[in-house]
Each structure stands twice: as structure tokens, then as C-alpha cells.
Amino acid sequence: MATSPRLDAKIPDGPLETKWTKYRSTVPLVNPANKRKLEVIVVGTGLAGASAAATLAELGYKVKAFCFQDSPRRAHSIAAQGGINAAKNYQNDGDSVYRLFYDTIKGGDFRAREANVYRLAEVSGNIIDQCVAQGVPFAREYGGLLSNRSFGGTQVQRTFYAAGQTGQQLLLGAYSALQRQVGAGTVKMYSRHEMLDVVIIDGKCRGIIARNLITGEIERHFGHAVLLASGGYGNVFYLSTNAMGSNVTAAWKAHKKGAFFGNPCFTQIHPTCIPVSGDHQSKLTLMSESLRNDGRIWVPKKKDDNRAPGDIPEDERDYYLERRYPAFGNLVPRDIASRAAKERCDAGYGVGASKLAVYLDYASAIERYGIAEANKNNIHNPSAEEIRQLGKAVVKEKYGNLFDMYKQITGEDPYEVPMRIYPAVHYTMGGLWVDYNLMTTVPGLYALGEANFSDHGANRLGASALMQGLADGYFVIPYTIGDYLSKEIRTPAISTDHEAFVETEKAVKERISNLLNIQGKTSPEHFHRQLGKIMWDKCGMARNREGLLSAIDEIRALRAEFWKDVRVMGGADEFNPELDKASRVADFLELGELMCIDALKREESCGGHFREEFQTEEGEALRDDENFAFVSAWEYKNESEWELHKEDLKFENIKIAQRSYK
Amino acid sequence: MNITLKVWRQKNSRSEGYFETHQLSGISPDMSFLEMFDVLNEKLVSENKEPVAFDHDCREGICGMCSMYINGRPHGPLKGVTTCQLHMRSFSDGDTIVVEPWRAEAFPVIKDLVVDRTAFDRIIASGGYVSVNTGNAQDANNIPVPKEHADEAFQSAACIGCGACVAACKNASAMLFVSAKVSQLALLPQGQAERAARAEKMVAQMDAEGFGACTNTGACSAECPKEISLENIARLNREFLNAKVASKLH
Numbered sequence: 055m056a057t058s059p060r061l062d063a064k065i066p067d068g069p070l071e072t073k074w075t076k077y078r079s080t081v082p083l084v085n086p087a088n089k090r091k092l093e094v095i096v097v098g099t100g101l102a103g104a105s106a107a108a109t110l111a112e113l114g115y116k117v118k119a120f121c122f123q124d125s126p127r128r129a130h131s132i133a134a135q136g137g138i139n140a141a142k143n144y145q146n147d148g149d150s151v152y153r154l155f156y157d158t159i160k161g162g163d164f165r166a167r168e169a170n171v172y173r174l175a176e177v178s179g180n181i182i183d184q185c186v187a188q189g190v191p192f193a194r195e196y197g198g199l200l201s202n203r204s205f206g207g208t209q210v211q212r213t214f215y216a217a218g219q220t221g222q223q224l225l226l227g228a229y230s231a232l233q234r235q236v237g238a239g240t241v242k243m244y245s246r247h248e249m250l251d252v253v254i255i256d257g258k259c260r261g262i263i264a265r266n267l268i269t270g271e272i273e274r275h276f277g278h279a280v281l282l283a284s285g286g287y288g289n290v291f292y293l294s295t296n297a298m299g300s301n302v303t304a305a306w307k308a309h310k311k312g313a314f315f316g317n318p319c320f321t322q323i324h325p326t327c328i329p330v331s332g333d334h335q336s337k338l339t340l341m342s343e344s345l346r347n348d349g350r351i352w353v354p355k356k357k358d359d360n361r362a363p364g365d366i367p368e369d370e371r372d373y374y375l376e377r378r379y380p381a382f383g384n385l386v387p388r389d390i391a392s393r394a395a396k397e398r399c400d401a402g403y404g405v406g407a408s409k410l411a412v413y414l415d416y417a418s419a420i421e422r423y424g425i426a427e428a429n430k431n432n433i434h435n436p437s438a439e440e441i442r443q444l445g446k447a448v449v450k451e452k453y454g455n456l457f458d459m460y461k462q463i464t465g466e467d468p469y470e471v472p473m474r475i476y477p478a479v480h481y482t483m484g485g486l487w488v489d490y491n492l493m494t495t496v497p498g499l500y501a502l503g504e505a506n507f508s509d510h511g512a513n514r515l516g517a518s519a520l521m522q523g524l525a526d527g528y529f530v531i532p533y534t535i536g537d538y539l540s541k542e543i544r545t546p547a548i549s550t551d552h553e554a555f556v557e558t559e560k561a562v563k564e565r566i567s568n569l570l571n572i573q574g575k576t577s578p579e580h581f582h583r584q585l586g587k588i589m590w591d592k593c594g595m596a597r598n599r600e601g602l603l604s605a606i607d608e609i610r611a612l613r614a615e616f617w618k619d620v621r622v623m624g625g626a627d628e629f630n631p632e633l634d635k636a637s638r639v640a641d642f643l644e645l646g647e648l649m650c651i652d653a654l655k656r657e658e659s660c661g662g663h664f665r666e667e668f669q670t671e672e673g674e675a676l677r678d679d680e681n682f683a684f685v686s687a688w689e690y691k692n693e694s695e696w697e698l699h700k701e702d703l704k705f706e707n708i709k710i711a712q713r714s715y716k
Numbered sequence: 717m718n719i720t721l722k723v724w725r726q727k728n729s730r731s732e733g734y735f736e737t738h739q740l741s742g743i744s745p746d747m748s749f750l751e752m753f754d755v756l757n758e759k760l761v762s763e764n765k766e767p768v769a770f771d772h773d774c775r776e777g778i779c780g781m782c783s784m785y786i787n788g789r790p791h792g793p794l795k796g797v798t799t800c801q802l803h804m805r806s807f808s809d810g811d812t813i814v815v816e817p818w819r820a821e822a823f824p825v826i827k828d829l830v831v832d833r834t835a836f837d838r839i840i841a842s843g844g845y846v847s848v849n850t851g852n853a854q855d856a857n858n859i860p861v862p863k864e865h866a867d868e869a870f871q872s873a874a875c876i877g878c879g880a881c882v883a884a885c886k887n888a889s890a891m892l893f894v895s896a897k898v899s900q901l902a903l904l905p906q907g908q909a910e911r912a913a914r915a916e917k918m919v920a921q922m923d924a925e926g927f928g929a930c931t932n933t934g935a936c937s938a939e940c941p942k943e944i945s946l947e948n949i950a951r952l953n954r955e956f957l958n959a960k961v962a963s964k965l966h
Contacts, residue, residue: 108850109849109850123781125834125837127840128774128779128781132779133774133776142856142857180853184850184851186859187856188845188906189869189907191861191866191904194867198861200857219874223870231845233840233841234845237841268826297774298772332744334747334755336754339775459776462797462803465746528850577758579754623760623761623765628728629827632761
């Protein structure tokens, strides 16, 4: 297999360990006077976007940042709970850059690019330093040093955290850095703005068309380069742990203008979410993976056991992760934990009213912590109740906000009864294809964070999304963008009266008026829900050829129906959330088809992509390295028409092997 | 459940607003408050009427976007809970629920229940940060922070910037919001260099935005969905006084 000539990953030569250092010292620079003349557009203000916008402005570039929320501080990175990985080895437990690199490649089931992942591991430590310097209040030990915990797919403690609100604290750190630049006048912030297309001039990306969501005005913005940090596309499933507004629109528009889409079918289904409670459900809520540090997952050994969990004695419980994967136990990676939960529920051992749930139990952790606290505080012969109270206090400190959230949503107290959890769509490893510089196949157009495909292969490890977002924004793009912008210093700002801006704006306006003029009978919400059901049933945790083929037909039919029958209330020239929603759903209806095509084409199982036809006797994912050790990069040709390009994955520093956590 | 909803409608910041009454039936107690609004909006669309605009995003209580003033209280009847995490089981069958936007001069209404809170962003831009460029940081463990200080700073940093404090305050003061950020950074060694200037600048920006004065009634903290403590305001007053005594700004 050979890599398509259209996909030059631009990986620097030399040994893995020195690639980045050497590259950084040799990448062309832009002098400060020229930086002031170069304009950069950043779309999205989550961890990747805010950190990139702030850092590029610090360097002297003129930056414009866009977000659809009312404030950059509300990007969905804010909801990340458990933590951020970094190879600091503060716990002296054998961690290293190589080990983080190895864990990430293995966790991704050998479907990520070695050079990018190694760089990620290399800069991980700098991220923690940077965030602490900004005043991010990470959890600390009594000695004043930083505290760590474990996450799935690793055997070291490398996860830094701030209770169950790590994403919030990191984003507020990046947001404060961004606001500092806004205050200094080096970043112009456009909140409540949605990017609706990119503008291409002479083959290079030169700006965007955006809609002011308050007034409805369509605006043209020029940039010498455009950075998409617009997040993932999990909401194609309708129900996911993503925020309601999270969408694929920016990435999809870029895709239709020439940016290849990488591995669209690689979706992460997170094992520990609060189960669906009814048809009214609008979104799903994650219970952080960090809970698997201390919680134990089980189902009854007996089928259809309707006893209350407390009435089921210890020897009638099946701690199935500990049983199947003794080496990693409850801390197996997410794809494996999710499939194992589905397997138990499908086999009839599920719990709760829907039988689509398993228990996540804190009773033994509360007892263990209680005894430790009693010892620490010189309490001799504590009563069982004293131990429970002491243990509860420790659990509350570590996970209090998560327990409160669970109680609020379900009405049950998880300190008293085990939580009920079930897998849900959480993250998308796929995204715009990028090279080592994070540039897409369109010159001048970059993709950062969850919006690109680059680092997580077929499955992302917990606490690595925050790491990647901040690595891309703080430490990668500020260097790699120099490679492109150093050649742009002679390009003056292009007037937005240029024909390409005018034409693109016209197309955007036409699409909006098309949506408004259909005046059908069905709400955008309804179409979204239908699409989500197709995707979840046929392109979700388990996929097969027949299902995918029928999903493709169903999505095409649904899309045709949408363009005939959608009803969008309100007008174009006002604040109109229904219009925003309809426009996003229209893009999801195209993306869903590509995801199914990609899943159909990849005739192997790897990471989160589980094709039922390809599994081992024990029901584990069966990879086919001979035929599928490549990145799928799809080029958009026409409606329902794509061309597949392949980027061969070479593993020169890791021995590729069947992934085992047993 | 059957619910009577009295909801504020306002076309834009220039128009006058009014209450509109809707009857909803078949509401499940397990629904979140915003899912009840989803049901209302689906119903309105099916009747060819314009849906109610409201801000919401994460629906997990952390992004701070949702902002409904429910039966006279920001985020509704429960303590420490955002609108999105409020569930219909907190209400009774047959209840009448009144829903309004945040009301404050510094938060003009954009449409229906949606208000403009960019004043908060401008306050942060005026000084709510540590001035450290990317790439200048020393090793993280070279800055030890006593656990109790780190924990206290975290409690202040947990603010989600929703603006409930302003909506709850009879003077529409933003003191709780400002003081939470000032406190977080004043409690940490990283924030010391700019400590005095930060307090002065942020307070000046708060005043310029048209937020009211603080009279220490404590409604802000009582209604805060993240239970940000009133101690933050005491600390801000102290920080501000210290800064003024030694002020270099004029």
C-alpha cells in the first residue's frame, strides 16, 4: 500500500525523539514587524481555539476569534470533567514521554500517526507548567505539590485534575489569556457568530463568511490563514454528551471546499454516562472516567435480576471488567469498557427499568477511604458508620460535583445506591485530515483540537482530549504556522470586495433563504432525532455491512425529505435559533452518510470502530493491519460522492501488536 | 404533569416585552426544565408560531449559558442548581410557572429570555488574568501552593459566569462575579504581582458597565448555582481598599 500523492504529511526526517526539536529550530520565522501585518482567523474558542488565539496574539499576529456562544468561556471544553494527561512522572511511577506516546498509540489501536503523537507527549509537560503559571487551581497534596490520578488504558498516575471540573478550569485559564489579548486590542472577539463558509482565493484559504447570530447579518472576514478549532461532530447522533450547540458546520464547509475528512467513522462511545430516561431526552450526561479509579462496575450474575442492588450479595455479582481484564480491571480503555457493558446488557444482565444499564458502585471505595482516614486521624476502633462518614467525605472531595449532578438528574443518591450507567457518544477521533503542521489539504486552512483527526487513532484515551487541544493551541500551531505565513509576508490584506468573498457570501445567503422558504411541516429537531436514531442503531457501538448499507439509503431519503419538508420559523435578519439549528442539521445529514460509507469501507474492527463481522473468538476487535493500517482521507466530489485517499501508517518505533489489556 | 407557563416574550432590545401564557400537558417529572421548553417550542412550531428563544448549551450545569428567572428566582427554586439541571420533579402537577430573562441594565435583552452578558467578558479583559505569555512558565511543581489555598482558590474559580448573582441582586451588582476572580488570583502565588492593579481595574470596569453598588444583602451568594461564598466580596473589599491606599493608578 502506498500513501496517496495528495496526502503529504510533511513529517520531519530524523529519529522520532528529535523530530520536533529539530523542526522547531529550523522552521522559518516571521519577524515582529511582519507579524503585525499578518491576520489570522480562529474559529472556535475552546481549549484549542482560545489557546491558539491568545498565543498567536502574544506573538504579534492580528487575530480575529469567533464563537457561536455568547462568550468564548462557554465552549464545550468547559464540560470536560476528569483531567489532563502529562508525562511529568511526578509520582515516580515509571512515566516518560515514550510511555505516554506508547499508551496513546496502543490506546488508539495503532491507527494514529507516530510523529504527531510523540510530539503531543513531548509538549504535555509544558501544558501543565503553562496552566499553573496562569493560576489554574489544580488539585494539590498537603505538601503543596500537584496531585495525580489514573485514567483508563494506563498503569501510571499521570492525570492532573481540578475536582471533576478540569475542563472548566483549563478553559477559564485559556479564556483569561484570550481576554487579556482582547483587552490589549490584539484579538478582536466575535461572539454569537457562526462560520458558514470558508473563502478560497487562488487555491488558498483567505477568510470566512460568518453570520452574526444576533442581527442575522452576513459578514465577510479576511485572514492570511484560517484556523478551525470548532470541535467534534458527536451530535450527529442527536443524543450525545456534547453541548446542544456543538456542530460540524465549520469543518463540513471546509470539507466541501477541499479539505479532506479523516477517519469519519471513528467515534468514541464513552462507557459511563447516565442512561436515557425517556423520549423527551435532549442530551446525555457523562459521569467522568475518573470515577473508574475508585468505583467498581458490576451486573448481577443472574439474568433479569430485579432485586435492589443492595440486596444482591457479593458472590452473586459479576464484576465483569475485573473478571475479563485482570491487568487493567475497571480501568480498561473506553471502547473496551463500552463494548463489555453492551455485551452484558444484550445478554440480559442489564439493570434498571430499561435494562440498558450497569452499576458503578462506590460502596467499597467509601469503606477503603474511611478506614484510611480513621488511621490518619488516629481514630481507633471506628464504628462502621464512622468509617462510612469519613469515607463519604473523601469521595465528596474527589468527585462531589459529579455525585451531585447524578443525583440532580436521576433523583437517586449515589452515596447510598450504586449509580446506573450506560455508554453514550462522547467524542469523535475523526476530523479534518491535517499534516504535521496541522494544515488541512487546503493551503492556509488549519484544523486544531477535536476538529482534526490526528492524534487519537481509533480510540482516544481518557484525559487526552484536553492535552491535545492545549498542545495544538499553545505549543504546536504557534511554531508550525510560521512555515506558511513566512511565505505570506508579501501578501497584503485582500479586500473583502474580492469576487471570491462576494460569490461565497451569495451562496451562503441563498442557502439560508432556501431553508426559510421550504415552509414544510416538520421541525429541524425532528429530523435531527431521526438521523440520530439511524446513526446510533447502525453506525454506533457495533456496525455491520448490511446495517451500514441500509443506513446510507435511509440517510439519503431523510435528507431529501428534509429539503422538502423542514419548517424553519422566523426570518434571516434576526436572532433565530431555529435557523441556526436547521443549518447545522442539514450539514449533519451529509456527514452521517460519509461516516457510514467510511465504516462500510473499513473492513476490520479497531478501537471504537467495531464491525461485527471482524472479531476474535473472545469478542475483541480484530484488526487487519495488512489491509487497513491507513488513515482514510475522503475528498468531497459531489453530493453523495467522495474519493478515498489513503495515508499509509508506518510504525517504526512501536511494535504493532494485538491490543491486550488482560 | 400539567403546567401553566407564563413566559416573557420580547422581539428585540428595542421592543417592549410582555407575558405570554401557555398550557402544557403530558410533562414527565423526569424531564429537565429546558426539555420542558423543548416540548413547548416543538408545540409552537407545529402551530406555526415562533418558538421562545432561550440560551442553553452544555445542559450539564457548567457552561453558564442557561439563564432563566423562574418564579422570581434565578435558576429556579433549588439551591446550587442551574436551570438546565432543574427537573420537573421539583414542581407539582397544575403549577403555574413564571419565566423571565435576567433583568439588569448591564444585561440588555436580545430576544425573549436571551440577554447580552458581554459585560462580564469585558470585566475579565480589564484584569482577570495573570500576565504570563505562553512558553514562559517554570516547572509546575516549583510553585508549591498550600492545599487549603489551592482548594479555596478553586472554590472561587468554580464560578460559571452565568450572571445569576446580578439577576438576584436588587441593585444588579456584579460584586460576586468580580470578587470570585479577584479572590482566586489573590489566593495564589501566581497572582501576587498584579494583585492590587487587578482589583482596581476590574472594579473600575464593573462600574463602567453600569452594574449597581453592593449593599451586602447576600442574595447573590444565596442564589448562586455554584454557591460562590460571600467571603469573596469581603476579600474584594479588602483587596480594593489595600490597592487604593497604595494606588499608582489615577
